[in-house]
Amino acid sequence: MPSAASSEAPSEASTAPWDVHRLPRADGKTFLVTGGNAGIGYFVAEQLAGTGATVVLGSRDADKADAAATSIRSRVPDARVRHIRLDLADLASLKASAEALRSDRLDAVVHNAGVKFDQPDRRETGDGHEAMFGINHLGHFALTHWLAPLLAAAPEGRVVTTGSFAATSERLDLDDLESTRDYRPDRTYGRSKLAQMLFGFELDRRLRTGGSTVRSVVTHPGGALDSLTPPRPPLHAPTTGERLRGLPAGILVQGKEAAAWPAVRAVLDPSVTGGQLWAPRIFGLRGPPGSGPSAVIWRTRRSRPACGRRAAT
Ligand SMILES: NC(=O)c1ccc[n+]([C@@H]2O[C@H](COP(=O)([O-])OP(=O)(O)OC[C@H]3O[C@@H](n4cnc5c(N)ncnc54)[C@H](OP(=O)(O)O)[C@@H]3O)[C@@H](O)[C@H]2O)c1
Structure with missing residues (x-):
């Protein structure tokens, strides 16, 4: 694999020249964003569309995807954006979703879609999996399988997985x-x-072990609130009251436009290497993306051997 840099020692210095508002061009590339119709995924798609790349919105709702594509086109002249049906709760459908890309290569997939339920009742997908585990993890796991040949066909394919401080x-x-x-x-x-x-x-x-050119990168979007997110009507149209009430939280967290930055950088920045974790630089909660030894990185890595030990017994 050409990207031989170690994943164990990411450097803050590598982040210095990156400007979230001046992204490199990516004409000719194709990126898929799961859940690109709303929230952080919408802003990942909007920002990637501004690079000249073709951006595919993976969405279970065609009307929402159309609204998102219309919004992107209104802000990004000549945006190349389209939609495929994607329901991560339906594992058997994901092969068809990958085929619907109608592409012989995929330069990156951003595994962004996710659900978080607050109700005390456990829910299951139609496949019989606990819904959050099934959609957030198993759906993306299976999708990666079907996308693998397309990612391998790209010069340097990337799988960008969205983690969370909650982990x-x-x-x-x-x-x-x-x-x-x-x-x-x-x-x-x-x-x-x-x-x-x-x-x-x-x-x-x-x-890496298999000598692949594909890189896998993990990101954490930080704390992202709708009330701090710039409006994108009709997708997202907070009232003045909602925005004013959200302002104090902006000291600690950010909106979903900024929360998209780590994933966008993980897709576009040639200095990003596989195995890294990219997250907001200010306490892992807000600000421009960095891959330094923030608390979120240290704590997540600390949990890895614990899982491995358990698996071995
Ligand atoms: N917001 C935060 O503070 C925060 C913090 C850490 C991590 N994250 C992670 O960041 C990601 C995006 O969060 P967000 O706040 O932007 O969430 P969001 O606004 O609720 O958007 C979630 C997206 O996932 C899609 N989705 C849900 N179930 C799906 C399914 N079965 N198949 C395909 N797509 C599905 C939704 O589509 P519909 O519109 O059709 O429902 C929507 O596009 C998630 O992975 C989340 O865990 C968020």
Whole structure:
């Protein structure tokens, strides 16, 4: 694999020249963003569309995807944006989603889509998996499988997986990955994000071992609130009151436009190497993306051997 830099010692210095508002051109490339119709994924798609690349919105709702594509085109002249149907809750449908790309190569996929339920009742996908684990982790895991040939056909394909700070305080229960016992929504969400992050790191290790040119990078968007997010009507149209009420939180966290920056950098920056974690530089919660030894990185890495030890027993 050409990207031989170590994943264990990412450098803050490598982030210095990156300007989130002056992205490199990516004409001729194709990027898929899961959940590109809303939230952080929308802004990832909007920012990537500004580079000249073709951006594909992976969405389970064609009307929402159309609205997102219209919004992107209104802000990015000559944007190349289209939609494929993607439902991560339906594992059997994902092969068709990959085929619907109608492309012989894919330069990057951003595994952004995700669900977080607050209700105390455990939910399952139609496939019978706990819904957060099934959608956030298993769906993206299966999608990666079907996209693998397209990513390998790109000169330097990238898999960008969206983690979360919520993962850092969790451990996987390898005897009960789908929380059939003692379900707690926050814990199950955190575990689903931990599973995604571990997948992203392990995928990179296996890609390197196999001599692949594909890189796998993990990102954390920070704390992202709708109330701090710039409007994109009709997708997102906060009231003045909602925006004013959200302002104090801006000291600690950010909006979803800024939360898109780590994933966008992971897709575009040639200095990003596989196995890295990119997150907002200010306490892992807000600000421009960096890959330095922030708390989120240290704590997530600390949880990896714990999982591995459990697996070995
Ligand atoms: N916001 C934060 O503070 C924060 C912090 C850490 C990590 N994250 C992670 O960042 C990612 C985006 O978060 P967000 O705040 O932007 O969330 P969001 O606004 O709720 O958007 C979630 C996206 O996922 C899509 N989605 C949900 N279920 C799906 C399915 N079964 N198949 C395909 N797409 C599906 C949604 O589509 P529909 O519109 O059809 O529902 C939507 O496009 C998530 O992975 C989340 O875990 C967020």
